[in-house]
Amino acid sequence: MNDLLSQLRLVGDWLTSSKQWHGDEGIPHRLLEHLTYSGLSLLFAALIGLTFGLLVGHTGRGAFAVASVANLARAIPTFGLVVLVVTLAGLSTTPVLIALVALAVPPILINTFEGVRGVDPDTRDAARGVGMTGWEVLVRVEVPMALPLILLGLRVAAIQVVATATVAAYPGLGGLGRFIVDGLSRNDYELVIGGSTVVVVLALVVQIVFTALRRFIVSPGLRVSAAKP
Amino acid sequence: MIRFDAVSKNYPNGTTAVDDLSLELAEGGITVLVGPSGCGKTTTLRMINRMVEPTAGTVSLRGQDIREIHAPELRRGIGYVIQHAGLFPHRTILDNIATVPLLLGWSRKKARARAAELLELVGLPAEMAKRYPNQLSGGQQQRVGVARALGADPPVLLMDEPFSAVDPIVRAELQAEFIRLQKELHKTIVFVTHDIDEAIKLGDNIAVFRTGGKLAQFDTPERLLADPADEFVAGFVGQDRGIRRLSFVKAADVPLRDGPVLPATSPVAPARAVDEPWVLVVDDGRRPLGWAAVAELPESGTLADAPLAPLGHTFSLVGDSARAALDSALLSPSRLAVGVDAEGAVIGVADAYELSAVTAAADVAGAPAGDEVGAEGPAGGER
Numbered sequence: 051m052n053d054l055l056s057q058l059r060l061v062g063d064w065l066t067s068s069k070q071w072h073g074d075e076g077i078p079h080r081l082l083e084h085l086t087y088s089g090l091s092l093l094f095a096a097l098i099g100l101t102f103g104l105l106v107g108h109t110g111r112g113a114f115a116v117a118s119v120a121n122l123a124r125a126i127p128t129f130g131l132v133v134l135v136v137t138l139a140g141l142s143t144t145p146v147l148i149a150l151v152a153l154a155v156p157p158i159l160i161n162t163f164e165g166v167r168g169v170d171p172d173t174r175d176a177a178r179g180v181g182m183t184g185w186e187v188l189v190r191v192e193v194p195m196a197l198p199l200i201l202l203g204l205r206v207a208a209i210q211v212v213a214t215a216t217v218a219a220y221p222g223l224g225g226l227g228r229f230i231v232d233g234l235s236r237n238d239y240e241l242v243i244g245g246s247t248v249v250v251v252l253a254l255v256v257q258i259v260f261t262a263l264r265r266f267i268v269s270p271g272l273r274v275s276a277a278k279p
Numbered sequence: 280m281i282r283f284d285a286v287s288k289n290y291p292n293g294t295t296a297v298d299d300l301s302l303e304l305a306e307g308g309i310t311v312l313v314g315p316s317g318c319g320k321t322t323t324l325r326m327i328n329r330m331v332e333p334t335a336g337t338v339s340l341r342g343q344d345i346r347e348i349h350a351p352e353l354r355r356g357i358g359y360v361i362q363h364a365g366l367f368p369h370r371t372i373l374d375n376i377a378t379v380p381l382l383l384g385w386s387r388k389k390a391r392a393r394a395a396e397l398l399e400l401v402g403l404p405a406e407m408a409k410r411y412p413n414q415l416s417g418g419q420q421q422r423v424g425v426a427r428a429l430g431a432d433p434p435v436l437l438m439d440e441p442f443s444a445v446d447p448i449v450r451a452e453l454q455a456e457f458i459r460l461q462k463e464l465h466k467t468i469v470f471v472t473h474d475i476d477e478a479i480k481l482g483d484n485i486a487v488f489r490t491g492g493k494l495a496q497f498d499t500p501e502r503l504l505a506d507p508a509d510e511f512v513a514g515f516v517g518q519d520r521g522i523r524r525l526s527f528v529k530a531a532d533v534p535l536r537d538g539p540v541l542p543a544t545s546p547v548a549p550a551r552a553v554d555e556p557w558v559l560v561v562d563d564g565r566r567p568l569g570w571a572a573v574a575e576l577p578e579s580g581t582l583a584d585a586p587l588a589p590l591g592h593t594f595s596l597v598g599d600s601a602r603a604a605l606d607s608a609l610l611s612p613s614r615l616a617v618g619v620d621a622e623g624a625v626i627g628v629a630d631a632y633e634l635s636a637v638t639a640a641a642d643v644a645g646a647p648a649g650d651e652v653g654a655e656g657p658a659g660g661e662r
Contacts, residue, residue: 176365179330180379180427181355194369269369271411 103162165196
């Protein structure tokens with residue numbers, strides 16, 4: 051208990067010290083770097099995952115390939131990939147982004163695909179039968195109905211990316227990982243715990259953002275608990 | 280209106296869903312496609328809006344080969360209702376109904392106004408407009424499905440077993456509503472069902488399919504019951520088609536006789552003198568109260584004091600069919616059916632034997648009696 055309290059005090063001291071809030075080594079700057087890596091990776095991953103997930107879910111072709119690719123990608127160690135790409139391509143943001151994209155694509159791809167494929171065949175039949183084109187079926191029926199799962203995929207990916215973007219610090223780049231990596235090498239645990247706390251808070255914020263998003267953009271008709279009249 | 284010319288549908292795995300079908304469906308009527316499962320009735324229906332493309336032959340709509348019309352465009356002009364309604368769960372009831380108008384590019388306001396009209400037309404309260412499909416019962420969802428199909432007021436409506444997923448009471452309700460709607464709208468309707476009773480109840484014409492996608496008979500319900508083309512059809516329409524035919528004879532055509540009818544105010548004596556086992560006791564408006572057994576009448580007093588056996592039910596000469604009359608005879612303690620007018624006053628009575636004369640009359644007037652295949656004994660059909 052004393053341990054926990056003293057650690058909390060450490061974090062508190064670290065967070066409130068004024069040097070954390072100014073300059074290149076401060077939290078705002080590191081947070082911005084972190085968010086840039088995470089945001090870019092998530093954007094690319096969403097482009098890839100959504101495109102293929104929607105395409106394969108809609109046409110029903112290539113379902114096996116999607117599952118295989120996604121499982122394969124899950125098996126790749128993020129850290130290993132960063133090291134590999136840095137070795138091959140030199141020190142830049144690219145390897146970090148590639149690694150994070152590879153991490154984020156599978157949950158987005160799988161959930162989007164499952165969401166679209168899971169649309170009730172009767173509903174899809176009705177959509178075609180009332181005269182929707184393939185594109186209209188996708189945009190007006192399949193996507194809105196798959197939205198809860200698509201958002202789930204994006205949320206899982208976003209949280210993983212935000213948490214894992216700390217690896218960017220290993221090859222000497224910025225982001226919140228700097229606090230942790232630097233703290234570890236200097237045996238400065240105040241720095242490690244403080245940095246970790248910021249990462250955890252950021253992940254929680256992402257979670258909250260997606261929960262709010264779900265409430266606003268998912269149709270109330272898709273909520274399971276809708277009351278019977 | 281809708282024409283099939285030598286249409287077949289074969290699948291690569293060798294099954295034949297529809298085999299060389301030629302059929303012409305009249306404008307403004309309900310054609311029911313009926314048959315056992317795997318007979319190709321749904322495939323036939325789905326070839327009309329190009330949800331299934333035939334492997335051979337031509338389907339035409341108002342003289343135009345439907346392959347010449349872009350499929351989504353064709354479908355927007357044809358109402359489509361399916362078994363589980365297939366509503367869009369993420370859209371409100373109003374927006375579900377507005378689907379086709381919105382696809383056709385109507386303004387949102389105009390489409391919603393049209394949808395509100397349709398909601399009322401199918402008998403749903405306006406406050407349902409803002410609900411979502413999962414808040415409605417199966418029967419209500421099916422009504423919304425019909426409303427959605429009527430969205431752009433299409434001349435043709437395709438209905439694929441629309442009422443088979445709801446319970447019998449709701450089904451009867453939906454069928455009655457459907458008949459009422461059709462009287463108002465005069466659409467050309469193609470209706471698929473596996474239920475011959477539903478087919479006879481709703482169809483102006485019935486196409487009976489047999490397994491393997493062959494058309495077995497295309498006829499009016501009356502003719503189908505009176506003169507099935509072969510043993511398969513006879514078996515499919517069922518052993519009781521003789522009784523079912525009575526559905527097509529108006530009760531007004533039933534021969535009635537005056538019978539032993541006495542008012543409740545009458546003294547017992549004249550009733551005791553009647554040469555029949557039962558007398559029908561009526562009130563001062565000649566509305567039937569019940570049957571009194573002559574043998575059990577009291578010695579004196581009026582018929583109001585006599586113990587009355589319940590009527591079973593009466594039949595109305597204005598709305599009912601001869602089938603209702605026969606049922607009334609079978610349920611009556613006196614074995615006499617009681618025919619009443621619109622006010623419920625007794626017109627006359629008839630027993631089951633007397634009632635059976637109407638089918639003989641129908642045979643002479645309408646259908647040629649011919650050789651009634653399978654009229655006796657099992658015909659080896661589906662049932």
